[in-house]
Amino acid sequence: MFGARCRRLGLAIVMGVGMAVAVGQPFHLPTRNQALFETGGAARYFAPTAVGDWTSGLYGCVRSNGGQFHEGIDILHEHTNRQGEPTDPVFATADGRVAYVSSNPSLSNYGIYIIVEHQVDGIEIHSIYAHLSAVEPGLRVGARVRAGQALGTMGRTANTRSTISKERAHLHFELAIRLSDRFTAWQKERYKGQRNDHGEFNGRNFLGLDPIDVFREQAARQSHFNLATMMRGQxxxxxxxxxxxxxxxxxxxxxxxxxxxxxxxxxxxxxxxxxxxxxxxxxxxxxxxxxxxxxxxxxxxxxxxxxxxxxxxxxxxxxxxxxxxxxxxxxxxxxxxxx
Ligand SMILES: [Zn+2]
Known part of the structure; x- marks a missing residue:
């Protein structure tokens, strides 16, 4: 069962050793951090919350004692500059098209973030890269990107009162389904007076899958991986x-x-x-x-x-x-x- 899998994730990741993402498969890890596929590497891969351990950086009901949903994964930085700020480049997880760039960190708890749209096995899926310090110069909405292409630099941006410490600097990464073509109108009608600075690319118009499920299924099935088959099997x-x-x-x-x-x-x-x-x-x-x-x-x-x-x-x-x-x-x- 899915739930059992969640609790066994530490083990499942160990089982992923040697099954790193290969050429010809649609999804690539979005940073150079490869500890996900290393024995005992989870604590070096997932960033904890201020009060939690590395499991709080997983996807799912992992926060507030199981009562709070984390819609993506938090991937820990590996490199810093002299000021202790993260310098890890962030890469497109798959071939796609830049759908949205939010460059003003004060407008979202995602801080500076990028959304890329992908078509994989007949499924339209979006990848979201949040808390960036900078967007790759020249990257514009509509631009085609290849899997592994640099999108920006990891950072600590967010508009929340509690900030992300240097030690916990991470990429918040989602693989998500876009729910509606009429989000802007829906929100205006249902939440009168509430601000929406991101139009159709408001985070609430997206619902995340577990990226680790996707990476693990892909590593296990190799060239037989199919996103639609995986989703049907949930x-x-x-x-x-x-x-x-x-x-x-x-x-x-x-x-x-x-x-x-x-x-x-x-x-x-x-x-x-x-x-x-x-x-x-x-x-x-x-x-x-x-x-x-x-x-x-x-x-x-x-x-x-x-x-x-x-x-x-x-x-x-x-x-x-x-x-x-x-x-x-x-x-x-x-x-x-x-x-
Ligand atoms: Zn996160």
Missing amino acids: AELCRVLVRKTNLAILQRLGPLVERNPRAEREGTAGYELALNYAGVPCRIVPRAPSEIAGRKDGDVLSVNEKELREHRCRDLVTRSGKGWQLARSGTQLLDLLTY
């Missing part, structure tokens, strides 16, 4: 029904949409979304009107209780009488997906 937390058909993720996650002959015959009235514990879709099933008669938009069709017990930081679903209903983050996620 443990499901729940299945929910949306009675709408205009979801932007249908295009972005095309290979996750399953065939349903009945919906092909009768037409599609909605979609059943299988979500992992973070809310990332694993499978998308078109449903015919006759299959979902009497069902409401947002109905929770099933819940994997073991998965829910093991990951309790996301608040996607909650008990309701004998059944289940969407909880606060689940409702918000579905609202944004279908807006």
Whole structure:
């Protein structure tokens, strides 16, 4: 199970020894730090939070005693200048196109950050590189980048009151799905008066996968790695029904949409979304009107209780009488997906 894998991650990383990312595979590590693939290297790879150990730099329910979600990984610096500031270059994780550059560190808890859009195995995925000290000169939105190409320099930028110390300087790295094409309008309507300095590239319009899962699966499967297959294989937390058909993720996650002959015959009235514990879709099933008669938009069709017990930081679903209903983050996620 996914949860068990999380707890065994230290071991899993050791198992990754000798399976460093090879040519011909889509994803490269985003810095020169290779300790991820070295025995006992995790403490040299992941940056801890101010109060935690290296496991707080992992993805998932790793903070506040399991109650807080970290949507990416924090990769520790290896090199500093005389002032003790990190100097590690940051590289594009895969071939892609620069989608967004935020150069004003005061506008985000990500500080200076870059988002690159990738098409991998029919999946549109974005990589996010945060807390940079500088963006590579001349790098502009729209520019094509190759895997391994320098994007900028690691730093400690953020607009939060608590700062990142020199010892903990790191790259916050995400591999994320973009949820909506209408985030700006959605936020304006749902959160009246709240600032949005980043338009469609606001962090809340992205939902991260576990990058370590991706790197590890790629190392294990070598040239047989397929991102869509990996995503379909994730443990499901729940299945929910949306009675709408205009979801932007249908295009972005095309290979996750399953065939349903009945919906092909009768037409599609909605979609059943299988979500992992973070809310990332694993499978998308078109449903015919006759299959979902009497069902409401947002109905929770099933819940994997073991998965829910093991990951309790996301608040996607909650008990309701004998059944289940969407909880606060689940409702918000579905609202944004279908807006
Ligand atoms: Zn982080």
